Every structure is written in structure tokens, then in C-alpha cells.
Amino acid sequence: MEAVAKLRNYPTSPRKMRLLADLIRGMQVEKALAVLEHNPKHPAVPMRKLVLSAISNWKQKNEGGEVGQLFVKTVFVDGARTLKRMRPAPQGRGYRVRKRSNHVTVIVDAKS
Template identity: 75%
Template sequence: MEAVAKLKNYPTGPRKMRLLADVIRGMQVEKALGILEHHPQHNATPLAKLLRSAISNWEQANSDKSAADANLIVKTVFVDGGRVLKRMRPAPQGRGYRVRKRSNHVTIIVDSKN
């Protein structure tokens, strides 16, 4: 039985979040949480929180089992681009440069290894 957790419109670039998502893909849940809690990148905090939410969702769906006993793994992690806020930055000679403030959507699916 799979469990899904989603994070929408987190204000960081999708490329930066994908670097961290690639690290935890396919890992056991406890190991992935340990890596995320000690990772220096600022994106690690919301990703760890999202992983805890996916574990909790799995426990709700499988109330007869414990997450520690089930040998859960991070089955799928994918990061999509979210909304883009377009802002203007002053530039020389009366011009304006466009600044694109990107955001992303993250989806985590956890499942038991069996």
C-alpha cells in the first residue's frame, strides 16, 4: 500500500530541489530522514517534513502495521515547476531587468519494500 504527500508552491527553484530529491530517491525512510536532517541545503527542512507527512499518511492507511516494522522506502520523488513570480529590477540607463522568482511542487510516494 502506497502513501503520497505533496508540497505545493515552495519558493525555491526546482533545480535546487531536484538535487536533494535525487539523494533520497530509493532509500529506506529512516536513512533518508537522517540525511535530510543533517544536510546543509535549506531545502532539506521542508523535504524532511514532507517525508514525515508521507510516513504518517502510510500509517493512517495501514493502521494495523507500524512504519518501523514495515521497512518503508522512498519509492518515488519528483519535483515539478510551480508558479513563477515575475518582478522587475532596476537596471542602468532607465531599463528594467526581469527577475523570475521560481517555485516548485514536490511529490513523495513511500511504500513497503515487500
């Protein structure tokens, strides 16, 4: 029985978050948490909290299940809203700055 956790509108570009998602995809949950805890990238903190949330959701669904059997079945990162801002540029012009954000979905499951 799989469990899902979602992180919505996190203000980091999807490309940066996908680097972390690729790291933990298919890993056992304990190993994925250890990798995220020692990763220097700033989106590692919310990604770790998201994996912990997915574990907690799985525990709610499966009362007698063992957490040691869990692995990260699926992780995907989608683009979310983009805030458009203007930055001053030479000769009275303005450059557009796109502040991107993303949605992350983590699915954990027990090995059968």
C-alpha cells in the first residue's frame, strides 16, 4: 500500500529540485533521509521533510507495517507558478526576472 506526500509552490526552480529528486528516486527510505540530511543544497531540507511526511502518511494507512521495508517509489517535480519581476537595466530599460517555483510529489511503498 503506497502513500503520497506533496509539496506545493516551493520557491525554487524545478531544475534545482530535480537534482535532489534524481538522487533519492528508488532508494530505501532511511538511506534517502541520510542523503538529504547531509546534502548541502538548500532544497534538501524541505525534500527531507516531505519524505518524512510520506513515511508518516504510510504509517497512518498501515498500522502493523514495518518502516524498514519502505522505499521511495516515485518522485517527480513539476513547475508551478512563476512570479514575473522587473530589474533595472541600462538606458532606462527593464529586464524581466522570472522567479520560478515548483510542486514536488513523493510516493513511498513497501517492498513486497
